Amino acid sequence: MSAALGGSLRARIAGFWRWWTQALSTWLPLRLRELFGLARERLLLQPAGEGLRISVEGADGVSPLAELPQLAEGVGDPLASLLVQRVARLPRWLLLPPDAVLRRRLPLPAAAGDRLREVLGFEIERQTPFQAASVEYDARVLGRRGDGQVETELVVVPRPVLEARLAALGAAATTLTGVDVDAGDGEALGVNLLPGARRHRRVDPWLRWNLVLGAVALAATVAGFWQMLDNRRAAADAFEAEVGQAAERARGASAQRQALVDLVEGMAFLQAARAARPTTVEVMDELARRLPDSTWLEKLTIEDTRILLIGLSNEAPALVQRLEGSPLWRSPALAGALQPDPRSGRDRFTLTAELVVAPTAGQTRESARARSNP
Known part of the structure; x- marks a missing residue:
């Protein structure tokens, strides 16, 4: 049975080979x-x-x-x-x-x-x-x-x-x-x-040479395809390296852009915060106009939105009333008791107030959103 199948297979292969060579x-x-x-x-x-x-x-x-x-x-x-x-x-x-x-x-x-x-x-x-x-x-x-x-x-x-x-x-x-x-x-x-x-x-006298030439042609074809595949691999590796370098440059550019955006946003925030609160010169000018001539300031401190005044005055109890109503601060008040100064004959006072800071655009939007979505 196996011999018959082998003979049938060989016959079919031989028939296909004859048909294929004739067609070519x-x-x-x-x-x-x-x-x-x-x-x-x-x-x-x-x-x-x-x-x-x-x-x-x-x-x-x-x-x-x-x-x-x-x-x-x-x-x-x-x-x-x-x-x-x-x-x-x-x-x-x-x-x-x-x-x-x-x-x-x-x-x-x-x-x-x-x-x-x-x-x-x-x-x-x-x-x-x-x-x-x-x-x-x-x-x-x-x-x-x-x-x-x-x-x-x-x-x-x-x-x-x-x-x-x-x-x-x-x-x-x-x-x-x-x-x-x-x-x-x-x-x-x-x-x-x-x-x-x-x-x-x-016997074909050229059969051996044809076989040798066929083997050489086959080897050359395989070598050509192998070289082509190797070239493709090298090109793919080079392209991958270029893509990696481009991605690295893109990440660097993105990081620099983000740093620039952060810097611009920080400067804008600082400018907005600076514009929203009165300057030290404005505060000192407003104090000079509201404090009486008999009042001396020994210390003026502005920490964030808190104003601290320490000085000597003949009219210390009336200072709070003089400082009220200013557009630059609110809630002026004496901190602690008045202390007489025997050398100058005036009362030493400590007075505090809170700077008025205007809301920024972002805070305004958030407040409006909070009011619309209770």
């Missing part, structure tokens, strides 16, 4: 196909009376090449001196006339297509008057039917007939790659009736 070769001009051996040409040797007709089968069909008279026995390869170098390298096929073979068309299940020759080998004795051991045969697929079966054809040639045809070629018979059958219209059926052991295998 159709894109090349004929001269290039001939140069690289992709033209799928073969040399057809067809008995014609006492002589031999030589034709070349290629992509454009069968083209007659030459006709030879009767071949002399004991002579070496009679085609070697006749054929030009390019044609001499083509695989040689003997083309049998249609009346030399027996053909039978048989429908088979689609599953039999993978082992077509083996399946039809069991049908030889049922479909032909010959014994399977006395013939050479091959099979081909003609098409697929609508019911899922494949239409096949069994081609059989008696071995004596084949041997007689091969013997007529003389030494050229040993150079044959296969034996095909004339379809009657100048074309070949596409079968090979020559036993596998007798098929001439042509």
